[in-house]
Amino acid sequence: MKYIIAIIKPHKLEEVRSALADLGIAGMTVSEVKGFGRQKGQTEIYRGAEYAVNMVPKVKLEIATDDMLGERVVETIQSVASTQAIGDGKIFVLDLAEAVRIRTNETGSNAL
Template structure:
């Protein structure tokens, strides 16, 4: 099993969710996040005053999938989240040792 963490732009969330649903991903966790990378924040103008936003708003997706679906999930997120501009995000893939569905007690891939 793999644990996929994707950090994307908030306005791409619906497109990513729909694309993942189309390939059979049944669940994901979404968290609002803030951060910076190469873009080092951004400058905005509010009521005529210019100020710098140190941390840019992002959305963090967490998805647990079977090994056979992991590459397709990464590709799907990449295609749906890409705008071609700096700040599109990152995708991390980690090995997942185990999972348990709390309601039923199912373990491993059955719990996904």
């Protein structure tokens, strides 16, 4: 199994969610987060004054999937979330040792 963490721009969330649903992804966890990468934040103008925003708002997706879908999930997120601009985000893929559905005690891929 794979545990995929993706940090994307907030306005791309619905497109990515819809594309993953079409792949057969039945669930994910979504969190609003802030952070910065190479762009080191951004400069904005508010009421005529320029100020620096050190933390950029992003959306974090967490998806557990079986090994067969893992690569396709990454490819889908990458293609749909891309704007070809700085700050598009990152995708991290980890091996998932175990999953347990609390209600039924199912384990492994059956728990997903």
